[in-house]
Amino acid sequence: MRDTVLLLAMNGLIWGLIIALIALGLSVIFGLLDIINIAHGDFFMVGTVLAWFSLSATGNFWIGFIVAPLIGFILGAIIQRLVIQPIHGAAALSIVATFGLSLILQETVRITFGATPRRMLAPIHGTIPLFGVDYEIYRLFAAGVALVALAGFFLFLQHTKLGIWMRAVRHDRETAVAMGIPAQRVYVLTFGVGFALAAFGGAVAAPITTVDFRGGVDVLPFCFMAVIIGGLGNLPGTVAAAVLLAFLEGLIQSVADPTMARISSLVLMSAVLLLRPQGLFKGFAR
Amino acid sequence: MTRRSLEIGLAAGAVTFLITAPWLIPALTDNFWVSVITEILIWSLFAASVNLLFGYVGLLSFGQALYFGFGMYGVALGIDHLGLSFWPAFGLGIISAMAMALVSGIFAVRLSWHYFAIITVVFSLIFYFLAVSMKPLTGGDDGINFSLPPVFRLGGRVWSLTDPTFQYFFVLAVVSLCLFLMHRVINSPLGKGFLAIRDNDLRASLIGLNVYVLRLIAFVMAGFLAGVSGALFALFGRYASATYMFYQVSGEAVVWTIVGGAGTMFGPVVGTALFIVIREIVSSHWEHHSLIVGLLAILAVIFAPKGIVGVWNGWMTRLGERDAAASARPQLKLQADHE
Amino acid sequence: MSEPVLRTQNLTKRFGGLTAVDDLSISLAGGRVHAIIGPNGAGKTTFFNLVTGLLSPASGRIFFRGRDITGCRPHVISRLGIKRTLQVKSVFPELSVADNLWITRQARNRFLHPFRPAASDLQAKLQVEQTLEQIGLADLAARPAGTLSYGDVAMLEIGMAVISEPSLLLLDEPTCGMSPAETSRAVAKIRDLTRTIDIVIIEHDMDVVFGIADDITVLAQGAILASGSPAAIADDERVREAYLGRPEDEDFMEEASHA
Numbered sequence: 001m002r003d004t005v006l007l008l009a010m011n012g013l014i015w016g017l018i019i020a021l022i023a024l025g026l027s028v029i030f031g032l033l034d035i036i037n038i039a040h041g042d043f044f045m046v047g048t049v050l051a052w053f054s055l056s057a058t059g060n061f062w063i064g065f066i067v068a069p070l071i072g073f074i075l076g077a078i079i080q081r082l083v084i085q086p087i088h089g090a091a092a093l094s095i096v097a098t099f100g101l102s103l104i105l106q107e108t109v110r111i112t113f114g115a116t117p118r119r120m121l122a123p124i125h126g127t128i129p130l131f132g133v134d135y136e137i138y139r140l141f142a143a144g145v146a147l148v149a150l151a152g153f154f155l156f157l158q159h160t161k162l163g164i165w166m167r168a169v170r171h172d173r174e175t176a177v178a179m180g181i182p183a184q185r186v187y188v189l190t191f192g193v194g195f196a197l198a199a200f201g202g203a204v205a206a207p208i209t210t211v212d213f214r215g216g217v218d219v220l221p222f223c224f225m226a227v228i229i230g231g232l233g234n235l236p237g238t239v240a241a242a243v244l245l246a247f248l249e250g251l252i253q254s255v256a257d258p259t260m261a262r263i264s265s266l267v268l269m270s271a272v273l274l275l276r277p278q279g280l281f282k283g284f285a286r
Numbered sequence: 287m288t289r290r291s292l293e294i295g296l297a298a299g300a301v302t303f304l305i306t307a308p309w310l311i312p313a314l315t316d317n318f319w320v321s322v323i324t325e326i327l328i329w330s331l332f333a334a335s336v337n338l339l340f341g342y343v344g345l346l347s348f349g350q351a352l353y354f355g356f357g358m359y360g361v362a363l364g365i366d367h368l369g370l371s372f373w374p375a376f377g378l379g380i381i382s383a384m385a386m387a388l389v390s391g392i393f394a395v396r397l398s399w400h401y402f403a404i405i406t407v408v409f410s411l412i413f414y415f416l417a418v419s420m421k422p423l424t425g426g427d428d429g430i431n432f433s434l435p436p437v438f439r440l441g442g443r444v445w446s447l448t449d450p451t452f453q454y455f456f457v458l459a460v461v462s463l464c465l466f467l468m469h470r471v472i473n474s475p476l477g478k479g480f481l482a483i484r485d486n487d488l489r490a491s492l493i494g495l496n497v498y499v500l501r502l503i504a505f506v507m508a509g510f511l512a513g514v515s516g517a518l519f520a521l522f523g524r525y526a527s528a529t530y531m532f533y534q535v536s537g538e539a540v541v542w543t544i545v546g547g548a549g550t551m552f553g554p555v556v557g558t559a560l561f562i563v564i565r566e567i568v569s570s571h572w573e574h575h576s577l578i579v580g581l582l583a584i585l586a587v588i589f590a591p592k593g594i595v596g597v598w599n600g601w602m603t604r605l606g607e608r609d610a611a612a613s614a615r616p617q618l619k620l621q622a623d624h625e
Numbered sequence: 626m627s628e629p630v631l632r633t634q635n636l637t638k639r640f641g642g643l644t645a646v647d648d649l650s651i652s653l654a655g656g657r658v659h660a661i662i663g664p665n666g667a668g669k670t671t672f673f674n675l676v677t678g679l680l681s682p683a684s685g686r687i688f689f690r691g692r693d694i695t696g697c698r699p700h701v702i703s704r705l706g707i708k709r710t711l712q713v714k715s716v717f718p719e720l721s722v723a724d725n726l727w728i729t730r731q732a733r734n735r736f737l738h739p740f741r742p743a744a745s746d747l748q749a750k751l752q753v754e755q756t757l758e759q760i761g762l763a764d765l766a767a768r769p770a771g772t773l774s775y776g777d778v779a780m781l782e783i784g785m786a787v788i789s790e791p792s793l794l795l796l797d798e799p800t801c802g803m804s805p806a807e808t809s810r811a812v813a814k815i816r817d818l819t820r821t822i823d824i825v826i827i828e829h830d831m832d833v834v835f836g837i838a839d840d841i842t843v844l845a846q847g848a849i850l851a852s853g854s855p856a857a858i859a860d861d862e863r864v865r866e867a868y869l870g871r872p873e874d875e876d877f878m879e880e881a882s883h884a
Contacts, residue, residue, distance in 0.1 A: 092346050095348070097588075107577040492708070495732045
């Protein structure tokens with residue numbers, strides 16, 4: 001019994017690290033562009049599909065780790081330029097636009113990839129005994145990759161020009177523009193970064209989950225929960241919340257069914273929205 | 287062609303079409319389109335609930351499917367489990383939807399824009415998952431079927447919704463009544479209060495409007511509209527399923543409303559009709575009609591953010607100004623004649 | 626009446642480390658026009674925000690005609706009779722000019738009827754028409770307020786303040802951004818209003834201040850620097866320093882006070 005709990009908690013922790021990457025992408029888009037991105041789960045899904053295609057095209061799994069975020073970044077930048085910018089990021093309109101985008105992405109994948117969910121083989125085979133079960137090594141590896149990617153992203157924010165620009169524009173747009181930062185270009189690149197993060201998360205997660213055109217639908221609410229509970233604009237908070245939520249859901253799943261776990265996360269999210277909308281964590285908030 | 291004659295002609299045409307549809311349509315094309323129009327009417331009412339909140343009060347709710355679901359299950363469970371007859375079941379659906387709207391509104395309406403939109407989804411997701419997990423009761427995603435009691439007995443004759451023509455007129459009557467009520471509210475003092483809050487909620491509170499209470503009232507009214515449409519849906523299909531409480535359903539209604547024209551009375555109807563007709567026509571030839579829906583949504587927000595009816599109203603206003611200018615001239619001529 | 630119209634007691638408001646209003650105890654008598662002036666950041670608008678309930682004070686109390694209104698919500702304070710205009714002109718852009726006035730008048734009813742057509746309230750309609758005449762916007766009545774020029778929006782705001790029959794009117798920089806012609810029109814209108822309504826006005830335009838005010842209070846860094854009659858203020862050294870500090874502006878103050 002204890003082993004099952006630990007097992008599910010471990011799964012939750014690992015999944016949480018991967019989701020943190022995706023949620024981070026959403027947090028960046030939501031925090032900087034003020035857009036409720038309904039298509040974000042589908043960005044993740046596109047990442048899994050890109051990983052699948054690059055594997056079947058080249059026979060090399062690792063290429064996906066580059067292809068997915070790269071194409072994701074390009075797609076994100078194009079979308080921002082073509083769709084978001086003409087509507088000046090107007091709030092309600094961008095919700096409709098991202099909803100439309102979500103449909104387009106799902107259908108396009110359905111046309112090119114097909115409607116049947118497929119499994120991808122992990123590049124690293126083998127298991128090690130953990131908590132009384134043979135635990136897949138790839139899962140541990142994936143968690144490690146996610147951790148490295150998260151660290152890399154925060155370094156990117158602190159030390160690169162784009163990262164600093166992103167933080168400046170988020171903090172105070174007018175001053176940033178006055179200081180000569182090209183805000184419009186930052187928005188384009190930010191959307192690209194958001195897509196890339198989600199797509200990379202998809203590539204990493206692909207062997208652990210199914211590759212399916214509906215794969216984004218489940219991920220989306222979870223990402224929003226992480227962003228809200230972590231605190232809008234609070235990037236480290238989003239990461240912490242994602243990990244915590246996935247971990248908790250894993251724990252709850254050991255005593256109840258997955259649906260109840262999901263419901264309790266949602267109830268927690270409602271409580272946070274109503275009582276402490278700035279999120280549960282203090283951090284580098286706006 | 288003057289603006290007035292155009293509007294009257296259009297209105298007359300629409301009314302004639304709607305009233306004669308059950309006989310006109312089978313004469314022109316497949317009978318099945320009558321039930322499509324019935325469906326369009328039901329979903330327009332649902333879109334109207336989104337429109338009331340967004341177009342007139344400035345609140346974007348992404349979770350109206352929750353109240354639709356309560357209306358739907360209120361009827362379904364009322365008939366199936368409680369053995370209610372038609373009108374009590376209908377009433378149960380509507381009342382439970384309004385009650386749910388009141389309870390969730392009390393909390394949701396306190397929040398500002400983004401958080402409000404998010405929490406409406408969260409509430410609807412919570413109940414979606416509850417409905418899915420209570421499968422024995424609700425049938426989960428597969429849903430439950432039930433048979434329909436008669437609407438009423440009149441002088442020995444039994445009227446039931448199983449008769450497609452009667453069903454069509456019943457739905458038409460209910461939807462028209464609800465839209466008429468909505469129209470009255472919009473043009474009332476309460477409605478002006480809504481508009482003020484939509485335009486500038488800070489100013490509204492400064493002139494003495496209780497923004498929270500007014501928003502809550504609007505939220506319950508929208509819950510009523512969504513509940514009625516859910517109840518009609520259950521009665522129309524003799525079916526209820528948790529899938530209709532999912533956020534994608536709410537999202538589609540938002541798209542229909544905005545593409546049709548938010549803040550106009552007929553925008554939601556036009557938008558709903560457009561998308562459902564496209565779905566019916568395209569899906570018989572090509573299964574990926576969602577692609578078209580998505581493309582249309584994006585094109586609409588970029589090129590016609592006021593929606594179809596919004597653009598139409600703009601044309602009408604310009605036409606009206608042209609008419610006003612034209613009618614000013616004959617007067618001068620008259621004066622000159624009498625000189 | 627000996628009871629001051631507006632009185633605050635040790636009113637304090639902080640934003641993080643910044644003290645915007647600092648232990649402010651001010652008393653404004655009825656029947657006189659008060660101007661509040663001071664350099665930017667002196668706390669003038671924050672003071673208005675506190676009085677109208679948009680902000681709650683860290684400490685201190687606010688009294689309106691003897692009644693403690695500290696911590697009341699904005700719409701409650703509005704119903705008590707305190708109305709204000711905003712520094713950034715703010716009306717209901719998609720409503721017509723007439724509807725802007727109409728809803729302002731109706732807002733103080735506790736109950737807004739949900740089904741009767743708004744147009745059927747004839748008394749309200751009459752008052753709207755009268756107010757439109759008063760502020761000179763009668764021929765713009767059907768235009769959406771968002772399409773109006775800046776000066777007209779300011780007049781509309783004043784109209785909205787008037788139609789709500791305020792007991793105390795707070796005007797926040799009403800002539801800000803107006804052309805000279807619009808300014809004299811506004812000043813004339815405000816002078817009319819002072820005959821029946823108690824008014825407190827925040828202004829930067831010294832011509833306007835010295836032309837209307839009976840009493841002036843100068844705020845600097847959230848506290849009272851000086852208060853008194855226009856002549857006294859114009860002569861006050863500290864005021865000149867805080868405000869201006871430059872010789873050519875000193876002359877301006879001189880001139881204005883003799884206007």
